[in-house]
Amino acid sequence: MKPADDIIITTHDVTKVYQLGAEQVHALRGISLDVRRGEYLSILGPSGSGKSTFFNMVGGLDRPSAGSVSVDGCNLQELNQKQLAWIRCHKMGYIFQSFNLIQTMTAVENVALPRIFAGESPAKARAAAAEILDLVGLGHRLTHLPAQVSGGQQQRIAIARALVNRPGIVLADEPTGNLDLHTGEEIIQLLADMKKQLGITVITATHDMKMLSASDTVVWIKDGRADRIARKGEFEVAIGTIDGKTLA
Numbered sequence: 001m002k003p004a005d006d007i008i009i010t011t012h013d014v015t016k017v018y019q020l021g022a023e024q025v026h027a028l029r030g031i032s033l034d035v036r037r038g039e040y041l042s043i044l045g046p047s048g049s050g051k052s053t054f055f056n057m058v059g060g061l062d063r064p065s066a067g068s069v070s071v072d073g074c075n076l077q078e079l080n081q082k083q084l085a086w087i088r089c090h091k092m093g094y095i096f097q098s099f100n101l102i103q104t105m106t107a108v109e110n111v112a113l114p115r116i117f118a119g120e121s122p123a124k125a126r127a128a129a130a131e132i133l134d135l136v137g138l139g140h141r142l143t144h145l146p147a148q149v150s151g152g153q154q155q156r157i158a159i160a161r162a163l164v165n166r167p168g169i170v171l172a173d174e175p176t177g178n179l180d181l182h183t184g185e186e187i188i189q190l191l192a193d194m195k196k197q198l199g200i201t202v203i204t205a206t207h208d209m210k211m212l213s214a215s216d217t218v219v220w221i222k223d224g225r226a227d228r229i230a231r232k233g234e235f236e237v238a239i240g241t242i243d244g245k246t247l248a
């Protein structure tokens with residue numbers, strides 16, 4: 001394998017400027033980063049530093065003002081809306097803090113949706129959804145509505161939905177933000193297990209220190225710049241601090 005094959009996402013000098021009336025907000029000031037295939041990468045930084053903005057660029061959910069994002073060697077800026085939608089549907093799965101499940105649909109119906117959007121028949125999509133729900137430990141909750149399961153179980157349904165099209169990349173924006181300590185740990189462990197079992201690349205934007213123990217790489221964002229990038233073994237994690245610094 002050539003060294004470049006190890007890299008699944010490359011960002012080159014990614015900049016984002018929001019125009020708020022007469023004011024310009026410089027949310028990202030040039031972030032260049034390689035994400036390795038199969039790694040667990042956490043994006044960390046204080047509130048307002050640009051984590052979610054960067055996450056949205058990497059996930060193809062928003063476009064940079066300048067710079068580029070490539071996924072599997074394909075420059076997202078060169079794609080039209082249809083091509084971008086295909087990449088988002090087939091190559092990426094998304095997980096959010098507030099789960100974003102459809103409340104009137106059962107677990108299996110929620111998880112089947114991305115496959116139905118991808119053109120599969122409802123019966124086949126439901127079978128694939130049931131299989132992945134089983135994998136995340138919810139094989140016994142297929143026909144429950146979101147309101148009929150716990151917060152941790154709702155996030156498991158959302159993880160199953162993110163995985164059901166078998167993407168290479170899963171992006172999770174504060175996936176433990178609405179969960180208690182113990183449930184948050186279970187969700188982090190599940191993401192780490194899925195990374196290992198399915199060989200997916202996991203990217204999280206997070207405030208959660210617990211996420212670091214699962215991370216292969218940590219990127220600290222400060223004022224829209226990558227302040228530091230550290231691989232496992234290059235950072236030390238202790239409760240409430242990292243490398244002796246208190247986390248924001």
Ligand SMILES: Nc1ncnc2c1ncn2[C@@H]1O[C@H](COP(=O)(O)OP(=O)(O)OP(=O)(O)O)[C@@H](O)[C@H]1O
Pocket residue numbers: 018019020025026027045046047048049050051052053054
């Ligand atoms: N749609 C927008 N329009 C204008 N400014 C924005 C917009 N979205 C974000 N910003 C600004 O861009 C900067 C980065 O915001 P971002 O949401 O990426 O930070 P964050 O690190 O994810 O913060 P948090 O941890 O609080 O979610 C902030 O100054 C924010 O106010």
